[in-house]
Structures are given as C-alpha cells and as structure tokens.
Amino acid sequence: MKSHSTICIAVLFLFSCGPTKQKEELINTKASIPETFDISGKNLKVITTMLNRYDSTTSLLYGNEIAYQSAMQHLKKPSLGEKFTLITWKQQSDKHWFGANIPGDLLAVEILEVGNNQQKTELHYRKLLGKSLTPVTDTLGASDRVNFIISQEASLTP
Amino acid sequence: MKKIIIISALVLGGVFAIMQLFRPKIENPPVTHDFTAPPQVKSILVRACYDCHSNETNLRWYDQIQPIYSTVSNHIKDGRKVLNFSEWDKLAKPDQKAKLWESVNQIEQGAMPIASYSFVHQDSHVSAQDLSILKNYLQGMVKRDIGDTSKLNDLQKQYHSNAGSDETLPKSLNGITYIPDYKNWQIISTSERFDNGTLRIIYGNDIAVKAVRSHNINPWPDGTIFAKAAWDELEDKDGNVKTGAFKQVEYMIKDSKRFSKTNGWGFARFKTPKLVPYGKTILFTQECINCHKPMSDNDLVFTFPIKN
Numbered sequence: 001m002k003s004h005s006t007i008c009i010a011v012l013f014l015f016s017c018g019p020t021k022q023k024e025e026l027i028n029t030k031a032s033i034p035e036t037f038d039i040s041g042k043n044l045k046v047i048t049t050m051l052n053r054y055d056s057t058t059s060l061l062y063g064n065e066i067a068y069q070s071a072m073q074h075l076k077k078p079s080l081g082e083k084f085t086l087i088t089w090k091q092q093s094d095k096h097w098f099g100a101n102i103p104g105d106l107l108a109v110e111i112l113e114v115g116n117n118q119q120k121t122e123l124h125y126r127k128l129l130g131k132s133l134t135p136v137t138d139t140l141g142a143s144d145r146v147n148f149i150i151s152q153e154a155s156l157t158p
Numbered sequence: 159m160k161k162i163i164i165i166s167a168l169v170l171g172g173v174f175a176i177m178q179l180f181r182p183k184i185e186n187p188p189v190t191h192d193f194t195a196p197p198q199v200k201s202i203l204v205r206a207c208y209d210c211h212s213n214e215t216n217l218r219w220y221d222q223i224q225p226i227y228s229t230v231s232n233h234i235k236d237g238r239k240v241l242n243f244s245e246w247d248k249l250a251k252p253d254q255k256a257k258l259w260e261s262v263n264q265i266e267q268g269a270m271p272i273a274s275y276s277f278v279h280q281d282s283h284v285s286a287q288d289l290s291i292l293k294n295y296l297q298g299m300v301k302r303d304i305g306d307t308s309k310l311n312d313l314q315k316q317y318h319s320n321a322g323s324d325e326t327l328p329k330s331l332n333g334i335t336y337i338p339d340y341k342n343w344q345i346i347s348t349s350e351r352f353d354n355g356t357l358r359i360i361y362g363n364d365i366a367v368k369a370v371r372s373h374n375i376n377p378w379p380d381g382t383i384f385a386k387a388a389w390d391e392l393e394d395k396d397g398n399v400k401t402g403a404f405k406q407v408e409y410m411i412k413d414s415k416r417f418s419k420t421n422g423w424g425f426a427r428f429k430t431p432k433l434v435p436y437g438k439t440i441l442f443t444q445e446c447i448n449c450h451k452p453m454s455d456n457d458l459v460f461t462f463p464i465k466n
Contacts, residue, residue, distance in 0.1 A: 027462065050398065100349045100353070156401070156404040
C-alpha cells in the first residue's frame, strides 16, 4: 500500500513537472537591445522595416519627429535636427511559424545625426557593433551608409 | 454483492445499447473540386486529414460506436466548415495557399490531426519525414518578385489616393474601434512572412513594452495591445527588400473580462488604407483563434518579443 502511494505521488510529480514553458524562453534575448541603450525611451518613432536577401539581415529604422516627417515626405536629403537610428539583426527562422523569419543576433546599431556648423550641414554618423555595442572606429563605407539611411522612405501607415 | 454487479452491468449495457440508436447521419456530399498536389504530398493529407476535412470521410467500424461516434461526427462537421479539401475551388488562390501553410504549421505544432483521433487512428500519424515532404512542397511554391512593377504601382496608387479622410474611425463587428495611435508605439518585433510575401511590424503599447521588460508576458497583463501592420515586399536587384503597399493592421487587445468569450483577447483586422473592418459576421474571431490556438501555452501569442 505504501509503495503504491509513493508511485502515485511520483507519477503525479512527473506530470506536474512536465514540459511547462519557462517565461524566459519566449523573450527573444538574442535580438534584444541592451537596456543601457534604451531605444524605447529615446522618444523615437519607427519609420520603416527592411531586409537584405543576400545578407539575411533585417532592420528597423527609427527617427525623431523631424526625421520621421522627412521620411514621410520622401525628402531623401539631410535636414537640420534629424536623428536616425538603424538597428540591424541577422535573420533567424521563426520556431512558432514555418513561413516566417524574425530577428536573430543583434548585429549593429547605426546612428545618424544632422547638425550644422556655421551654416554648413554636418553629418554625424556612428556605428556600434553587436550586443556589446562596441563603437566602430573605421569610417570606411560610412558615406554609403549615410546615403542609405537618408534615402529610406517611411512605410505607409494609414 | 454479485447481484449488484450483474444489475449494474445490465443497466450499463442497456444504456450503451440505447446510445447506439442515437446517431446523427454523416453524409458525404459530392466532391466539387478536389485539392491537387504531387502524389507523395497529397497522400499524406488524404491519410491524416481527409476524414474530417473532405467529403470523402471514411469511418472505420470502431468510429461507429457511441459515444465515440458523436465526437467524431462533431469533429467532421466543424472540420469541414473551416477547411474542406473536396471543395477546394471555393477558396480564392491566395486563400488556398494560406490554408496549406496553416495546415503544415498546425501539424508541426502538434495541433492537427486532433490528438484523440490520431490516438485511435495510428495510420493518421504524420511522421517527421512526411512533414519535411510537406514543407519542401510549400517552400517550392515561394517565389521572389524582383523589381515587380505591379507591386510598385500598387504602392503609388495608395500614395495618391486620399483614403481615410472620413472623420469617424472604423469599427469591427465585435465592437473594436481602429486605434490610429499604433504608429507612435514601440516595437515587439518584426517579421518577414515568405509564405505570403509581406513584411510586418508588431507594435506594442506601453503596457506591452513594459511587460516585456519585466518578463511578465505569460499571461500578458490586461491592457496589453498589439498592433501588427503588414506591407507587400518590394525587392530590388541587390536583394534589398522594403515595404510596399499597405495590406492591413491587426489588433489583439487583452481584457480578460470584456473579451472572456475569446480567450481574453479582442481581435480585429482593418484592411487596406481604407481600413475596411474584416469579417462577415462576429464569428470571424474564430478564424483568428483557430490559427493562433497552437500557441495556447503562450497566451495565444506567436511573437517572441524583443526587449527594447
């Protein structure tokens, strides 16, 4: 009798400890943006999303109100006071939906600010790499990236 | 003691016999247009799904015994209503494709075939190999439209039409009003849907974003709202894909009291820049729930949220 109840309890235990999902697993930690950067606290709006088929990367472009308005109007040239932030991830397949790719490892955060110096437009471009957000000192290719960011159009949102 | 056992057995036997008299008839209506696919693909679906999702139901003798019979006949009735491979032409081409992707996903997440059915019908089991045959078939149907001019035109048309100038906000049949403010929200994630060639942004209101930060997402707190916007994919020759014409925005609003009938979530979809509410009857939410159902362990939410 005693061994019976022990078995019963053991079986109950097995079921109760079965595959219950941990809350942690659901958060996309790979793709998460370090809290120190605080992107959602920066008062930026989402301008658009884009991806590159050959690199298997996906990005989100953010901007302050001025940048958002320029992108809405397809200005495609820098205006004073604009601040853009472009976040790029490696894509990964979505474990919940065969047919979708979602952000994977965080690859880079690029920041473009349009200032001026004695009436002349000045572009400040910075690139931070990986989850550690390590600043890139090499400026090779920076002007291409600036053009890429400036030329983006806002997604149509009714 | 013995007497009691005999009497109980007789009563139970009687009830069992009487139950056999009640049997709703399961008809096999004519097949108007059967689903077509390569034989190795089709045979899997016929074997595992056709009993409930076609007009060629083939009940075995053990399905005919009550009370199993009632359960099975309900499954067939409901199953045919949402997906019927024998009336495939009743679906528009894009809807056919969408149902197939949904089917394979329901199999992969273990939601179909229904567990109680496959327990009895061992032959309906979809093996890992079967699943990869189905997936390869779907993957083969994905096509890339590079520099697609008709998609570009669709976007241009949307830019030049001044839709949404109407002052009153549209409302879906279950009483959810379109929420224009999603554009100012932060994100939960993005996704590329290569099954239907769209890019998506999943926005979350403040409560949603905070819930992610504090890992309080299963269940999501009351007041959470998701807005998922979808656009055509526009691809250029360098493989850059950007957003094209606006397709729709969909909401999920968590309010466990107000939406207790639909698992605590209020569902709504507004299509095209005109924001036409989706659904012919209030039952449209069943469609949302049926496809989201494999996520019941995650409060019906597919997206893996990004902390930001």
